[in-house]
Amino acid sequence: MVLSALLNFLFPPPPSLVVSALSVVSLVSLTNTGFSEMRGKHLNYSKFWNATTADYSKQIKLSSRAGMLLLYTPAFLAGAASFFIFPNDGLRSTLLNSAVTFHFLKRILEVLFVHKYSGFMYLDSAIPITLSYFVSAATMTYTQHLTVTEGLPEPQIDLMYPGVAVFLIGIIGNFYHHCILSKLRGEGEKEYKIPKGGLFGLVICPHYLFEITVFYGISMISQTVYALCFAVGTTFYLVGRSYATRKWYVSKFEDFPKNVKAVIPFIF
Template sequence: MTLTTLHIICIIWASIGLASFILLQFVNAPYGRHVKNGWGPEISNKWGWIIMEAPSFFIILYFFLTSNQSSYASMLSILWLLHYLNRTFIYPFRIRTRGKKMPLLIVGSAIFFNCINAGLNGYFLAHFETYGPESFNSPTFILGALLFTLGFFINQKSDYILIHLRKPGETGYKIPKGFLFNYISCPNLFGELMQWSGFAIMAWNLPALTFLVWTFANLLPRAVGHHKWYKENFKDYPKKRKAVLPGIL
């Protein structure tokens, strides 16, 4: 595959992401609190997470181990792997969702999504990256690293608060409070958006930007859906909270 071909695939894939963003304004992906009957066979929520996130980890790991990446490209691969190590093998065993399920349709869609995004990014870092040692001194690295680190912290802190809202054995929903939950309903998603914005800035290539487009296309509607759900199900839900972007959305 040539770099031009890779870029064409990225443009097509990003365009599909924008179309999905429009679709998700009208449909909530049926997992978590939005799960509904009628979406076909279901699988354990925990195993669904593991199966659908695993391609993102193993595809990047394959390219990382089988190519001669520069130190900068290796750093990008390792950051990706750290995120998906948590998302695939740690997070599913922390959440308290005993008995909850998700449709296999969602799992299959996520596997396809993750294979394409990880494949595009992994292939670029394995075959087309041209980063030199000076990349670690660039403004894009400094800004991107700060955003990625802060986003990772926000995501982890928010997940911790959400997970510990439930006592062992509980499965119901409660109003989260404290930290950025005082301002937005979904700081966990805000942190993830910040992470991948930082990654795209550090990477400064089309595959990383394409993945960022898809991240926003998926997470912004998800956050708005969560926010609407909270307001519909809790009469005392704080009125000043936004969905995902403090003071904006």
């Protein structure tokens, strides 16, 4: 019943074993990573870079800025290349490719001009995250291309234009809260502070809330099974990441407000 209702909003899966496999892999791997974050096993970047006890003494170090650029640049290039590799695929594909490309371009510009960094990242930790972003961007645009070349029937309910609106809300909200975070520490300061302003009075990770919104906007524009699987997987991952972030703040600040949730206002 639920599946049949869901199919009203989605293109039929394309006849591609690779895309079908990647849909399952992205959903399962991101969901598992989210639960790992809740259990205290973190991806090694941001404030959690040294949360595990693995020996990194012989690994290659990157500055945090260089590391974050490495994470996002291949995915941006994959999105930008889609305009040349898959031209003339119609409005939906153009909007999807634009959303994917702009999302990662925004991340790159934030790394260069918004975020402040004081630490470093290990290359071995950066590579799998980089590959994940790149594969997701490439698969998202390729799957959209297949809906055209395979002549798949359009979903009964068109979410393309609402998806653009949801995407823009997510992008603006995410950028706004990243700007708030960037102003927490003055020049030369390295200590963490409890964020204030925007939705930080309700949740400790509103930037993650709006990033989730971004990917549901992309999913609504695309209306493919892969895009939906990636959005759902990203939700589980960022919910887990938010839970770990709130737990970290509670452990570091005795005055952390108890009413501030992790990522969903008033709920979680």
